[in-house]
Structures are given as C-alpha cells and as structure tokens.
C-alpha cells in the first residue's frame with residue numbers, strides 16, 4: 001500500500017500542531033516588586049526582587065504559615081531578605097533578626113535569590129502546562145523541576161502583559177501533611193518594574209546577626225553536616 005490513510009497521518013499532524021502555534025516564552029523581569037496574596041501561607045505581603053543587585057525581599061504580614069518564620073517568632077510579621085550571601089529572617093515587630101543560611105556553605109545552603117535564570121530552562125527542567133486563572137487574570141503556567149523532582153514548582157505569567165502573575169514553590173510547615181507552599185500571587189495593579197534598591201538594605205538589627213539555627217536554619221557556615229529541610 002503506497003498511500004498513507006488520513007488516520008495514519010492524524011497523530012503526526014496533532015503532535016506537530018503546537019509548533020504551528022506560538023509557544024509562550026517564560027520571562028522573569030530583571031527587577032520587579034508587587035503586593036501579593038498567599039492562600040498557601042494564609043497571609044498577604046510584599047515581594048521585591050532585583051537580579052542586578054542580586055537580592056530578594058519577601059515581607060509576610062503574618063509568618064505563621066511559613067516554615068522558616070514560624071520556627072522563631074510565630075504569629076508576627078516576618079521578612080525574608082536574601083542579599084550578599086545570606087538569607088536573613090527579620091521580625092520587625094518582635095525586634096529580632098537572624099541569619100538562616102548562606103548561599104553556598106554551611107549546614108543549610110539556601111542558594112541565592114530567584115532570578116531570570118529560574119525560568120530559562122537551563123537544565124531542561126521547564127514544562128509549559130497550559131493556562132491558569134490567578135487573581136482574575138488568565139496566566140500561562142510552567143512547571144519547574146527543582147531540588148526535589150517529585151514535587152514541582154510553578155511559574156505563572158500574564159497572557160496579556162507577559163508580566164509575572166505568581167510563583168508557587170513546593171514547601172510544607174513541619175511535615176508534608178502540612179502543606180505551606182512558597183506561593184506568592186501578585187496583584188497586577190501593584191506590579192512595578194522599578195524597584196528602589198533601598199528595599200534590599202540590610203536592617204541594622206540584621207548586621208552581625210547570629211545564625212538562627214534550630215530545626216530549619218543553619219547553625220553557622222562551619223558547623224557539621226545535619227539533615228535540614230529546605
């Protein structure tokens with residue numbers, strides 16, 4: 001039989017179909033700030049990041065739903081400031097600050113701030129998984145394989161503007177039975193690509209701060225290895 005039937009061709013045509021339509025590109029602005037809501041952490045707050053400064057600052061109005069914040073001062077405002085090699089946990093109302101980890105050394109290496117490389121598919125870890133509605137907007141959704149291949153992270157991007165809609169990183173409070181994703185859903189009206197670098201100033205209380213230690217943070221850059229939850 002010299003001719004292919006249409007039925008033979010159809011699966012081929014269908015598999016080529018995505019190539020014929022524009023595949024959305026994931027982009028992460030070099031800097032942005034926004035107010036967010038987090039269902040997963042049961043709070044709201046402010047998110048700011050700047051890859052030129054190499055910093056991010058996540059303000060949680062209430063850190064009870066965050067596994068790092070709640071381990072030290074529960075049920076109070078908490079800021080996670082990642083800059084110049086450290087992730088600080090700053091508690092403005094409790095008047096305390098400690099270093100949770102360094103980027104590259106110690107019992108818990110927290111890595112630097114999330115930046116544009118996160119969505120660049122550098123290790124083939126990005127998958128487009130369709131659209132999702134975030135705070136009333138239609139957003140593209142990608143899954144991103146991180147340190148734990150069994151639990152995916154997600155990035156959402158506004159279909160119309162191409163700006164970030166939100167992020168959702170797998171996480172939990174004390175055990176996997178208590179989900180508490182690093183989920184930040186950005187309010188579109190508040191998103192701003194111009195970020196004052198003063199957002200990333202290390203508060204005085206954090207300068208020369210102790211290591212947080214405990215169950216979830218590093219005890220110091222040179223302490224012996226222990227198993228810690230990321």
Ligand SMILES: *[C@@H]1O[C@H](CO)[C@@H](O)[C@H](O)[C@H]1NC(C)=O
Nearest residue numbers: 064065070071072073074075
């Ligand atoms: C923090 O407070 C909440 C409610 O107020 C409580 O359910 C939770 O167990 C507390 N977490 C810690 C780590 O003490």
Ligand SMILES: *[C@@H]1O[C@H](CO)[C@@H](O)[C@H](O)[C@H]1NC(C)=O
Nearest residue numbers: 121123124125126127128142
């Ligand atoms: C990411 O790279 C992998 C491996 O090359 C590829 O299969 C996948 O389609 C890419 N993802 C996106 C969203 O382009």
Ligand SMILES: *[C@@H]1O[C@H](CO)[C@@H](O)[C@H](O)[C@H]1NC(C)=O
Nearest residue numbers: 189190191192193194195196
């Ligand atoms: C964005 O932030 C800059 C600097 O803080 C400010 O001057 C500007 O008004 C903001 N733009 C919007 C649309 O809010």
